[in-house]
Amino acid sequence: MSLAALEDVTLRRNGEAVLDAVSLSVDAGEIVTLVGPNGSGKTTLVRTLLGAVPPDSGRVTRRPGLRVGYVPQRLSIDPTLPMTVGRFLRLPNRHPWDAIHTALEDAGLPDVADRPLAALSGGQLQRALLARALIGDPELLILDEPTAGLDQPGAAAFYRRIETLRDSRGCAVLLVSHDLHVVMAASDRVICLNGHVCCEGTPAVVASAPAYRALFGDGTGGALALYRHEHGGHRHEHPHPHHHETANG
Numbered sequence: 110m111s112l113a114a115l116e117d118v119t120l121r122r123n124g125e126a127v128l129d130a131v132s133l134s135v136d137a138g139e140i141v142t143l144v145g146p147n148g149s150g151k152t153t154l155v156r157t158l159l160g161a162v163p164p165d166s167g168r169v170t171r172r173p174g175l176r177v178g179y180v181p182q183r184l185s186i187d188p189t190l191p192m193t194v195g196r197f198l199r200l201p202n203r204h205p206w207d208a209i210h211t212a213l214e215d216a217g218l219p220d221v222a223d224r225p226l227a228a229l230s231g232g233q234l235q236r237a238l239l240a241r242a243l244i245g246d247p248e249l250l251i252l253d254e255p256t257a258g259l260d261q262p263g264a265a266a267f268y269r270r271i272e273t274l275r276d277s278r279g280c281a282v283l284l285v286s287h288d289l290h291v292v293m294a295a296s297d298r299v300i301c302l303n304g305h306v307c308c309e310g311t312p313a314v315v316a317s318a319p320a321y322r323a324l325f326g327d328g329t330g331g332a333l334a335l336y337r338h339e340h341g342g343h344r345h346e347h348p349h350p351h352h353h354e355t356a357n358g
């Protein structure tokens with residue numbers, strides 16, 4: 110059984126289908142990247158999958174007792190509040206401190222528990238949000254545009270961390286992105302959303318799908334560039350956009 114799935118889900122707002130007969134599932138341990146332009150329904154899809162919004166038709170299923178970690182697109186509290194990172198992570202469930210420290214370490218942010226939240230850089234804040242999502246030991250980690258606001262090396266490093274986390278913790282990852290031209294090479298599947306699912310498959314399959322090109326045009330020469338890091342041998346610690354390998358050449 111999938112961890113979470115939508116089956117033929119349609120959701121209307123103001124007479125328009127925001128989600129149009131969408132089917133999607135996330136299985137244990139896989140990385141699924143959901144890409145789509147602004148307004149294509151990505152956040153609505155995630156909220157529907159989480160059970161926060163009921164669909165007008167279709168079925169939403171989640172494995173009973175599924176543990177989900179959610180990294181929101183934006184922080185919903187004022188990051189300038191005089192609060193330490195550790196206290197922020199203890200909200201609202203008062204998790205034990207050793208769980209907080211483990212999560213910070215896994216998110217690549219050790220030794221910051223006592224620092225004010227306001228003192229974190231954008232990339233560090235993103236990792237703090239990731240740490241918060243990891244505390245409950247999620248089976249499914251959902252990240253909504255986690256690299257928005259990060260520069261290319263920052264985004265690449267964040268994606269590497271997600272890949273490592275999937276490997277070490279075995280959690281499934283649903284990654285939402287509006288970056289139409291660059292996705293994590295480690296994605297097992299890429300799903301392109303534009304109200305409906307217009308194509309899906311491995312990154313390489315989607316990159317060469319006519320529906321992808323028709324929707325997302327010719328940025329990056331029409332290719333889907335992949336954040337890929339090499340295992341062993343030469344390694345790009347700071348990948349540059351021009352160094353992205355492309356799926357189809």
Ligand SMILES: Nc1ncnc2c1ncn2[C@@H]1O[C@H](COP(=O)(O)OP(=O)(O)OP(=O)(O)O)[C@@H](O)[C@H]1O
Nearest residue numbers: 122123127145146147148149150151152153154287
């Ligand atoms: N509660 C609502 N009432 C009316 N319209 C809504 C509501 N929720 C979403 N929509 C509309 O549904 C469409 C999809 O919104 P959604 O936020 O899911 O898109 P998105 O792909 O996540 O966009 P972005 O990349 O900008 O975050 C938008 O046109 C939005 O205006």
